Amino acid sequence: MYDFQSGGDFERDLNLDELLKGIDKSRLISALNVLLDTTVGVVDDTGASVIGDNSSKTVDRVPLHGELEPVGFLQTRTAVPSERLSAAADLMQLILRCNARYLLASDIHLQTQRDDFEELQRRNVALQASEARYKKLSESLEIRVKEQVKTIEKAHLKLYRNEKQASVGRLAAGVAHEINNPLGFIRSNVATAASYLESFYEFNALIDNGASSKDLRKVWEERELSLLLDDFKDLMKESLEGLDRIAKIVIALKGFSRIDQTETERADIDTIVRQICQVAESQWQQKAKLVLELSSETPIQCQSAQLGQVVYGLLGNAVDAIETNGIIRIRTAVRNGAVVLEVQDNGRGIPETVLPHVFEPFFTTKEVGQGTGLGLTVCHDIVKEHGGSIDIVSQIGKGTRVTVNLPVHNAIQNPKES
Amino acid sequence: MAAILDVLFIGRFFPKVMAQYDESSQKLTIKLVYYGPALSGKTTNLMRLHDILTPDMKGELMIMETADDRTLFFDLLPLGFRAPSGLLIKFKVYTVPGQVIHDSTRKAVLSRSDGVVFVADSQRTQSVNNGESFENLAANAARVGLDFQQLPLVVQFNKRDLPAILSEQEIMARWEKAPWPVLFSSALTGEGIIETFKALLAAVYLTCDRLYRLQSDHGLDCDSFIAQTLGGSLSSAKG
Numbered sequence A: 001m002y003d004f005q006s007g008g009d010f011e012r013d014l015n016l017d018e019l020l021k022g023i024d025k026s027r028l029i030s031a032l033n034v035l036l037d038t039t040v041g042v043v044d045d046t047g048a049s050v051i052g053d054n055s056s057k058t059v060d061r062v063p064l065h066g067e068l069e070p071v072g073f074l075q076t077r078t079a080v081p082s083e084r085l086s087a088a089a090d091l092m093q094l095i096l097r098c099n100a101r102y103l104l105a106s107d108i109h110l111q112t113q114r115d116d117f118e119e120l121q122r123r124n125v126a127l128q129a130s131e132a133r134y135k136k137l138s139e140s141l142e143i144r145v146k147e148q149v150k151t152i153e154k155a156h157l158k159l160y161r162n163e164k165q166a167s168v169g170r171l172a173a174g175v176a177h178e179i180n181n182p183l184g185f186i187r188s189n190v191a192t193a194a195s196y197l198e199s200f201y202e203f204n205a206l207i208d209n210g211a212s213s214k215d216l217r218k219v220w221e222e223r224e225l226s227l228l229l230d231d232f233k234d235l236m237k238e239s240l241e242g243l244d245r246i247a248k249i250v251i252a253l254k255g256f257s258r259i260d261q262t263e264t265e266r267a268d269i270d271t272i273v274r275q276i277c278q279v280a281e282s283q284w285q286q287k288a289k290l291v292l293e294l295s296s297e298t299p300i301q302c303q304s305a306q307l308g309q310v311v312y313g314l315l316g317n318a319v320d321a322i323e324t325n326g327i328i329r330i331r332t333a334v335r336n337g338a339v340v341l342e343v344q345d346n347g348r349g350i351p352e353t354v355l356p357h358v359f360e361p362f363f364t365t366k367e368v369g370q371g372t373g374l375g376l377t378v379c380h381d382i383v384k385e386h387g388g389s390i391d392i393v394s395q396i397g398k399g400t401r402v403t404v405n406l407p408v409h410n411a412i413q414n415p416k417e418s
Numbered sequence B: 001m002a003a004i005l006d007v008l009f010i011g012r013f014f015p016k017v018m019a020q021y022d023e024s025s026q027k028l029t030i031k032l033v034y035y036g037p038a039l040s041g042k043t044t045n046l047m048r049l050h051d052i053l054t055p056d057m058k059g060e061l062m063i064m065e066t067a068d069d070r071t072l073f074f075d076l077l078p079l080g081f082r083a084p085s086g087l088l089i090k091f092k093v094y095t096v097p098g099q100v101i102h103d104s105t106r107k108a109v110l111s112r113s114d115g116v117v118f119v120a121d122s123q124r125t126q127s128v129n130n131g132e133s134f135e136n137l138a139a140n141a142a143r144v145g146l147d148f149q150q151l152p153l154v155v156q157f158n159k160r161d162l163p164a165i166l167s168e169q170e171i172m173a174r175w176e177k178a179p180w181p182v183l184f185s186s187a188l189t190g191e192g193i194i195e196t197f198k199a200l201l202a203a204v205y206l207t208c209d210r211l212y213r214l215q216s217d218h219g220l221d222c223d224s225f226i227a228q229t230l231g232g233s234l235s236s237a238k239g
């Protein structure tokens, strides 16, 4: 059975003791004594004394009804007229009934309160259980999010590396063009020079055959051998210059292609800019004039290949911004203890809404397939690794200026790539 | 969720024992409950029963109401008679408070009941209230561990004296498929009150007889069970 503890089940049959709860028994019995003019006692349905004096023998007795059955008896020491006795019993029953109403009400009130409380506790327990479940779920969610982030970072890193690789690839294509040019004219120079040699071999044969100096002079002039000789000299000179140029490109390329470089070296930005311009000339040739104003002349401790990539990237963006007849200015200087590199173009400019996002990874305004959107991000990261800063100002239709500040005295900070 | 918990927890504390049989005092207590929406006439039903019934033992009608006649906790009418065997058959007939807010009390009063009269209000405007209250009865029965399918239940459509009520045909059409007897009444005049009570007693007798062998052990058949509960003049079955 359900245990209703103290308050009790409102349905239970109340006994006389309970029905008299809270009633002043001595006042009740003395009132009854006076009303009936005798000694009155009340016993319960088992005969046990409840109020008054029930010790000695009683004469009259009348039942007190509870809900339905008698809960006790009213008894007197001496005889009392029956109508008075039942009137007294009635009076008492009225009192008991009043009390019963109160007891029932308080019992059911207690019971519903207790049930509601238990219900609340059960809901609380259920709530706590579900809360614990959610907590666990959110923890595992956190782990999964971390894993996702790791995966994304890995993919990001891969793209980042790819972008660097791709820039080297683009550069290589440019370099091939740069080298092809001198190679072409060196080849034609050497071929021409070789054809000149025929004339000199023939002349030499005349000498061997003992031709007179008069004849020799005649042939020399007829064949314009003096002119050939001068031309030969020019061809060689030009070829040597071409070879020097190829050598320079190869040196620049060697330095520039070290994208996995981790060690730092002393290098000056002016040299880096020159090298890059040397190998990348074909990129702007058709549509822009390049103006170099290089006056930094201060070597800094840096990863020169990485900085070369910055210059190459900024130059590439400047070229891309220009349709035709452009001017690209690259300036270097030392200002406030920092080497400043400026790349300025008079191209189409960057819209205001786009400008705040240009350093964000994967942000690109180029057509799909043209770029990964990592160009400026890579530049930004490299500059940051050098403890520097990069700023961009732009005006639609007027052009863009990117300014890179690199501190002269600043040890390089934890290189990202390794 | 909460409802499922209720059944799981409370169901265990309230075993489905029909009626309270007290061997030592030879007493079988049967609990009957008048359930239904607010103001449908539950208390009025009980008042009429108190007026009309004349069993051997009839307690006083205990009415617990607020100032505006709404039942606060419950009303209670105790009735009783003795079977030929000497067994005291005692009825405690309760009404629940119909107002929606008193659901905890309704649940407590309903618990361990042996039979239910669902008092519906026949007025057309009350259809929704009737439906909600009936659903509440089924839900609370489940919460207190009563098997609603097995519970002796009678449906009473009250206030037949009023205009703008659902016709008997409409009501019967709606309740056609339900397994419970449907009766019509006007508690104000007392019409149909005894018929409703008799229908419930007949259903309750079946379960009590099955459990306590009223017929074989106590010499009490269904007719005299009903007749003695109603009392003398009311029943032709008596005597």
Ligand SMILES: Nc1nc2c(ncn2[C@@H]2O[C@H](COP(=O)(O)OP(=O)(O)OP(=O)(O)O)[C@@H](O)[C@H]2O)c(=O)[nH]1
Pocket: B036, B037, B038, B039, B040, B041, B042, B043, B044, B045, B069, B070, B071, B072, B095, B096, B097, B098, B099, B158, B159, B160, B161, B162, B185, B186, B187, B188, B189
């Ligand atoms: N016309 C008419 N009025 C009735 C009938 N039965 C009850 N009433 C009236 O309806 C009102 C409410 O009756 P109650 O018996 O108090 O209703 P209840 O179901 O006990 O209401 P709650 O205790 O609030 O749940 C009272 O004014 C009754 O007189 C009926 O058959 N016909």
Ligand SMILES: [Mg+2]
Pocket: B042, B043, B044, B069, B070, B071, B095, B096, B097, B098
């Ligand atoms: Mg009522």
